[in-house]
Amino acid sequence: MRYDSITEAIGNTPLVRLDPAVHGLRHIDLYAKLELLNPFGSVKDRAAWNMARPHLATAVEAGSQVVELSSGNTAKALAVIAGLHGLSFKSVTNRMRIPEIKDLLLLLGAEIEELPGQSECLDPTATDDPLTLFHRTLAESGDAYLHTDQYFNARNTEAHVTGTGPEIVKDLDGNAPDWFIACVGTAGSSTGVARVLREHDPRVRVVGLVAAKSDFIPGIRTLDEVHEVGLFDPGTYDTIAAIRADEAIDGMLVLNRRCGIMAGPTGGAAYTGAVRHLRAYDDEATGENGRRTAVFIVCDRVESYLSYVRQRRPELLGRPRRTHSLAELSDTEVRAAPAIAVPDARAWIEREQPLVVDLRSPYAYAALHIDGSVNIVDELFEELVHGGLPFSRSRPVLLACPVGEQSARYAALLARMGHPDVRSLAGGIIAWRDAGAPLVRE
Template identity: 75%
Template sequence: MRLDDMTEAIGNTPLVRVDPAVHGLRHIDLYAKMELLNPFGSLKDRAALAMLRPLLDGAVRRGDTVVELSSGNTAKALAMLAGLHGLPFKSITNRMKVPEVKDLLLLLGAEIEELPGQAECLDPADTEDPLTRMHQALAADGSGYVHTDQYFNDNNIEAHFAGTGAEIVKDLDGRAPDYFIACVGTAGSSTGVARALRQHDPDVRVIGLVARKSDFIPGIRTIDEVHEVGLFDPDVYDRLETISADEAIDGMLTLIRRCGTPAGPTGGGAYQGAVRHLRALDSSLTERRTAVFIVCDRMESYLSYLRERRPALFGRPARRNDHRSLSAAEVAAAPAIDVPEAQRWPGLVVDLRSPYAFQAQHIAGSINIVDEVFDELLHGGLPFSQRQPVLLVCPVGEKSARYAALLTRMGHPYARSLAGGVIAWRDAGATLVRD
C-alpha cells in the first residue's frame, strides 16, 4: 500500500467479531468497529479531517491558526493535520484532566489555553461562561483563527455518516446491524452512524451511553453535559443508558486481555454497555441478531487514569479514604444545604473547581482547592479539625456531595455540600465575586 500522505490512511477500519466465549451472548453476534486503528489513534481523525479540509486553502493562504475547543482526541488529530500543512494549532479548554493527553499535545507543538468555565463542558447558552465567550469570538472574521467548531459543525456528523456508518453496512454484506450501542461525547459519531444505519434499516435500535453523574470517563459525557452539546439530538437514540467509570474500566480490561484490542476507557464503556443491554434481550430471542459498538481510541493515553482508579493493576495498594469506594446509598445520604442556608454558613467554604473557574466567579470568602488536590489531601486523613464546619462547592453539587459523604464516613460531623453547586448559587441571584 502506497499513500501520498497520512490522511489517506484515515477510515476503512476493520469490523471485528468479538468471540462469543468472551461476551456470553447466545443469539447475538457482537462486532467492534476498530476506530483506534486510524493513523492518529482515534475515531476523531475522521471528524477532524472532514471539518478542517474545506477550510484549509484559506487558512494556508492567510497563515491562520487552527483552533478547537478540545482537550482530547479531536485536538490531537487536528494538531497532526495542521502540522501537515504548516499551520499552528491551538487547543482551548477549561480543564485538561488527562496528563498524558496534555503532554502529547505539547509534543505535537500545540498551544494550550485553559480558560475558566462554569462547568466541565461548554454551555453555548451561558453568555457569562468565558469558554462560551471565546467560542463566539472565534467565529468573528479576521480573528486569525480557523475554528473547526466540533460541537456545532455538521461535518462532524457527515464524516461518520459517509464513512464509519457506511463502512459498517458494507462489512455486514449490505445489511445494517439490529443494534448499535454508542458512547455519547460530541454526539458526532453516534448521530452520523445512526443515520447511516437507519438509511438501510429504519428499525435499527440505537442505544446511547452517557457517564454516571459525578463520574469522569474520558470521551463520554454525563446526561447533563450532552444537553450542552450543539450536535446532540435525543431523538437519535431509542434509549439513553448510564455507564460508570468502573464498568468502563472493566470493559477496557476485557477488550485488552481477551480480545487483543488495546482499547481506551470509551471503548471499554461501549463494550460493557453493549453486553449489559444485549444480555437482557438475549434469552428471549429466537433468531440471530447483530450488534455493533465502536472502539474509539487506544489505552496508552489513560495510564494515569487507570493508576488512580485501579492501583492494584500496577501492583500498588488501594488508597485510603477513596471517594470511589462510596456506595450509592452513602452518596445519596450526603449532607447538603441549599443556597439560603449556605449564605449564612459560619465556617470554611471550599471550592473544588479549577483555578480558572474559581478566578472567574466564586463565593466571597471561599478558598480554592481543586478536586484532585483535595482528593490527595483526604488520602492522608482529615485535612482540618472536626470542629471546623466545612461547606464543599463544585459546579452542580455532584462532586461536592461525594466528598461530603466521604468526610462524613471519616468522622467529620460538620461537612456539607452545596446542593446544586455554583450554578444553583448563581441562579438564585446570590453574589459571586471575581478575582
C-alpha cells in the same frame, strides 16, 4: 496498500467479532468497530479531517491558526493536520484532565490555552462564561482562525454519515446491525452512524452511553453535560444509559486482556454498556440463523490513559489500592449525602462560618467564586482525602463544585470518614450564581 498522504489512511477501520466465550451472549454476535486504528489514534480523526479539510487552502493562504475547544482526541488530530499544512494549532479548554494528552499536544507543537469555565462542557447559553465568550469571539474572527467548532459543526456528524456508518453496513454484508451502542461525547459519531443505519433499516435500536453523574470517563459527557452539546439530539437514541468509571475500566481490561484490543476507557465503557444492555435481549434474540448482531465503537487507545487508571485503580499497575476512595461509595450513600440549598447555605455561612471549599479548576475559581472560599481542585482534594480527614472535625465544611454532583460524593465520603458536619452546596456554583448570590473574582 499505498497512499500519497497520511490523511488518506483515515477510515476503513476493521470490524471485529468478539468471542462469545468472553462476553457471554449466546444469541447475539457482538462486533467492535476499531476506530483506535485510525492514523492519529482515534475516532476523532474522521471528524477533525472532515471539519478542517474544506478550509485548509484558505487558511494556508491567510496564515490562519487552527483552533478547537478540545482537550482530547479532536485536539490531537487537529494538531497533526495543522502541522501537515504548515499551520499552528491552539487547543482551548477550561481543563486538561489527562496529563499524557497534554504532553502529547505539546510534543506535537500545539499551543494550549486554559480559560476559566463554569462547567466542564461548553454551555452556549452561559453568556458570562469566559469559555463561551471565547467561542463567540472565534465565530467573528474572520481569517485569523480556522475554528473547526466540533460541538456545533454538522461536518462532525457528516464524517460518520459518509464513512463510519456505511463501512459498518458493508462489513456486515450489506446489513445494518440490530443494535448500535455508542458513547456520547460531541455526539457526532453516534448521530451520524445512527442516521445511516436507520436509513438502511428503521428497526435498528440505538443505545447512547453517558458517564454517571459526578463521574469522569475521558471522552464521554454526563447526561447533564451532553444536553449542552449542539449536535446532541435525544431523539437519536432509543435508550440512554449511564456508565461508571470503574465499569469503564473493567470493560477496558476485558478488551485489552481477552480480546487483544488496546482500547482506552471509552471503548471499555462502550463494551460494558453493550453487554449489559444486550443481556436483557439475549434469550429472545432470533435473526438469520437464530442470531442477531450488535456493534459498538472502540474510540481510542489505552496508552494515553495510564495516569487515569493509576489514579482510580492503582492496584492494576502494581500499587496498593487506596483507602477512603470515592469508588467505595454506593449510590445510596451519595444520594443521602448532606446537602444544603443556596438560601440556607448563605445563612449558614453568615451564622457559623464553615470552611467553604471550591473543588473547581483554578481557572473557574479565578473567574468567580464564593467570597472567603478556598480552592482545592477535586483531583488534589481526592489525594488529601486518601490520607484521612483533611479538616478538623471541630469546624463545619461546605463543599462546592460546578453543579453539586462531585461535591455530594465528597460530602458522602467525608461523612463516612467521621466528619460531623460537612455539606454539599446543592446545585453547585451554577445554582449560587443563578440565585443571584454574590460571587467575587480573583
